[in-house]
Amino acid sequence: PEQRDEQRDEDLCKICYDAVIDVVLYPCGHYMLCRWCAQMVSDCPVCRYVITDVIRTYKAELKRLRGYREVLATLRRQSEELEALSGQESMDLSRITSLPEKVKVDLALAFLSTLLGRRHLSLLRLAERPDVEPGDDSPTCLDAGSPEVKLREALDSHVSTAFSGMVRLLGFGDAKREAKVTELASTYLKAPKWGSEHVKS
Known part of the structure; x- marks a missing residue:
């Protein structure tokens, strides 16, 4: 059960920890935010690259x-x-x-x-x-x-x-x-x- 919780946490947005990760940040390629939080930040939280585009995944x-x-x-x-x-x-x-x-x-x-x-x-x-x-x-x-x-x-x-x-x-x-x-x-x-x-x- 503990491992399942960790797996679920891994799939959650690293800012709000509420929504599922569903966007890729461009140009750095990091995959860690939901689309709502991605719209509110201008720099990637990991590498600090300026986000020029947000690519939605299914x-x-x-x-x-x-x-x-x-x-x-x-x-x-x-x-x-x-x-x-x-x-x-x-x-x-x-x-x-x-x-x-x-x-x-x-x-x-x-x-x-x-x-x-x-x-x-x-x-x-x-x-x-x-x-x-x-x-x-x-x-x-x-x-x-x-x-x-x-x-x-x-x-x-x-x-x-x-x-x-x-x-x-x-x-x-x-x-x-x-x-x-x-x-x-x-x-x-x-x-x-x-x-x-x-x-x-």
């Missing part, structure tokens, strides 16, 4: 989002452990000689996965749309100039830019190692993008 997606949150929490923890190991903001993995090659590549991909996880969180049911019923997984046709498509493109651009910066930041001196990370990352980036095959130009 209650049917809560279970899926819980899974994403657990994965992201694990990846963030790994990222923090890596920073503690390196003792530097730059996280220069090439100087951490105690880590095997495969671990270095895996940690780089964990960072990338965190970014992509945020993108997927933000793309889940981007807004209340009359053409999509709650829980309906059928694809819909989107206009190329619609806010949903523009947001998706902005998020994808952010992920690509962040990945390029990550490769530079990690200081991979070995071209083979850098190529391996780039190759694996491109597999992530080539994954089908939500709604991409249903955009009307």
Whole structure:
């Protein structure tokens, strides 16, 4: 019973602790407020980013989002452990000689996965749309100039830019190692993008 209460508390808005969390904050991707409280704050309570948009999710997606949150929490923890190991903001993995090659590549991909996880969180049911019923997984046709498509493109651009910066930041001196990370990352980036095959130009 105690675990159930914790699970219920986890699903409640972190400001009012009354309504269920049902919005994603953009651009940071944090998922922690109900739509009413989100309208009353201008900065994200976690990272202090200025909120430029609030993206509504449907209650049917809560279970899926819980899974994403657990994965992201694990990846963030790994990222923090890596920073503690390196003792530097730059996280220069090439100087951490105690880590095997495969671990270095895996940690780089964990960072990338965190970014992509945020993108997927933000793309889940981007807004209340009359053409999509709650829980309906059928694809819909989107206009190329619609806010949903523009947001998706902005998020994808952010992920690509962040990945390029990550490769530079990690200081991979070995071209083979850098190529391996780039190759694996491109597999992530080539994954089908939500709604991409249903955009009307």
